[in-house]
Amino acid sequence: MSRIPQPEVHVRGQQPPGGVERARLRASAAAFTSLVALAATGLVAGPAVGAPTAGPCALPRTAAHHSLGLDTWNGAYPKPARSLDAVMIFLSFPDSEPLTTPEELAADHFPGTSDFFRRASYGRFALRADTRPVWTTMPKASTAYAIRRDWDASKRTAYLRDALAAADGDVDFARYDIVYLVADPDAPGVDSDATKVVNLEQPLTVDGKDIKRVVTVFERHPPDRNVLAHETGHVFDLPDLYHRPMDGKGDWDTHVGDWDVMGSQFGLAPEPFGWHKWKLGWLDRRQVTCVQGPGSRLFSLEPLAASPVAGGSVGNRLAVVRTGVGTALAIEARGATGNDQYTCKEGVLIYRVRNEAASGDGPIEVVDTHPRSEACWDRSVYPPLADAPLGVGETFTVPGEGTRVEVADRTRAGAWTVKVTVPPASS
Template sequence: MRRSDLASGNPADGPAAAGAGPRPRVLRAFAAAFAGFAALVAWTLMTGPAAGAAEGAACLLPRTAVHHSEGVDGWDGDYARPDGDVRALMVFLSFPGSPPQLTPAQVAADHYPATSRFWAGASYGQFRLHLHAETRWLRMPRPASDYLISRNWDAADRYAYLRDAIATADPSVDFAGYDVVYLVADPDAPGVDSDATKVVNLAAPIAVDGNPVRHMVTVFEHHPPDRNVLAHETGHIFDLPDLYYQPPPGSDADWDTHVGDWDLMGSQFGLAPDPFAWHKWRLGWLRPDQVGCVTGVGTTYHDLSPDETPGGSKLLVVRTGEDTALAMEARTRTGNDRVACTEGVLLYDVRSDRQSGEGPIDVVDGHPGHAACPATSVYPPLADAPLGVGESYTTPDGSTQVTVLGHQSDGTWSVRVTEAPAGALGRTSGAGTAG
């Protein structure tokens, strides 16, 4: 299922929680907390102001005011940083009249340790997500169908769900010390819609057990769930955008035309879900010496270490406009990308002025007119997008040509980048024989 990061939620059911009601202090606290909570335009997601690009950092695209901007010249402090040890809490919610068929442990196992392993690998061990899962179902006050759960959830119904979920959990769950909260609904309860699994990033935190709670995921997944779904939603907690395209209602257009299988923020079903090196740069997992910036007219030579493995140069960038850049990285069948369709040097265009879901990244099709892995790829035309040895790509304006020169025994890929005045290299684009 394709996701966006507005809000969703869902409950679960359990005899142990039957009849449990909020403590008097909880009712008083929630009356105050949620009054302020609603006044914040409860489900407004945050986009912080951009900082100016550092002098000389020619390839640092500026953060813009759009939601989840791909700018890398600053960090929106309203979002948590995926650095070091991050603690997550998983709470299980049930509904009246629908006893759960699964145990909380079974549902937790649908998502963990897979989600932790994914992000540990993607971050080269720099981001460690630790989960504490509650051990019993807590019963919501109303049936799931009462909340009208759906992908494009009405804000008032969504608010009512989250309000009830927090109020239901607080009497018996200690929220203190957790950076992320997953509210997991009984997957078998009538009225639960798996397409409503989404992130809630609050414009201002609410206090529960003295802990400021700002980042939550309302989980409504089937059992077993969509592949990498919780890893995808967790990415939104750290300010990553949706990279898929959401067609208008009634349209049969493809969702995955922007990035295909590449990066799980496009499709959690993708064959190569490891985050783009651009995202690893944004999240602080790449050192400055692992990112190259091509400036000025001329020819330069570079080695790229695979995105999936630690160490080496990971990202090469050519600034193409005020808010745009051409990025290059190497992708191989290892780690999170062990079932990738193809290997090679992947190119993509980045725009920091396009918001989540509106195409902030577009993978360059290195083999236009061809497709690959039709049985398993989410979008076969881009499954073979990377350039192989001896292949080249020239930007439409003719200003940049990228040629893959070799693939070394240590896994690195060698590339040549030629920068010329616009039009000097011709206006051909796509893969071809290297000159």
């Protein structure tokens, strides 16, 4: 029998303190912008994911679950730098007559999820879904599997085995990179809080294909927004960025708020962080700037979610300051476009990255550059971080590291002119 690990309990710390000051920059925005091309000669571009020479700003991958080290790719996961094929199988149960159709449930997730990843990857990745048109009947009642968020391993194993066996007659699993199992949302034993990716310590072999992980979907109809994009992110070795309180109570979104779908599928700005895009291979050495200190550097950042100019390449989307053996500061621009079209605030976002932190343990923490204010109370999953980005004319010194970020200008095309000053190393 395959052993399937119990879900992890995720705990995070507190958001770092800090403050923002508005200051007139030493030169005008226009003059500041004109220096970018000259200053860029002093910058070091980061490498592509998995390159043997990762560069000074790429954190090394560690043994942490879904480590955000990106000097190498974890071959246990499919890399979304090409087209991948997924199959979506709809499961019914003897104790319940479905009230929806497979077609209706498929439309809850596709083409929306594929569109999300196409935009996020700048067209570098295509998720092709084969949504099966019929119900696959499970051999047992829905209540027999005791489906819940923290699921008994033996019950979960039985569910997976029964589902794959029931579908095997109609599905050639050897054709697919990803398997989605979607349960009838109206069956009495189905718990909508149980949706997750199950990682198998020992693969289940079907049609000669070793299945290492399965996305189990128990969503209501209609489902949570972007839920399948979040779960599919785990299939690509991305971590949970939310904080799961030990008692299940309290706020889950204190570390990244609305920023990145791996924090909350309800977020106003669900575009994957630039660091995640670097890890997945959607950003390469031409779009990542490594700021090596001490000293000041000037550069331009295009909004992370903006599509490439027609016929052109993706511009600079991420700046990184290495702060330790396993830590870094990441700086990126977020604008109201693409997957971020409903963002609460546009500006330059700063966040900390830790390669030793496991999924759910705070591998990324957004720096709140406006700690005394909140925004979008009626829409945000965590208003204290909804206004985290810096706007034009604002300056912020990151607590602990002393790195200073100044936003000088925003061009008509939407790019942000940024100055980063790294202090001398303490003796």
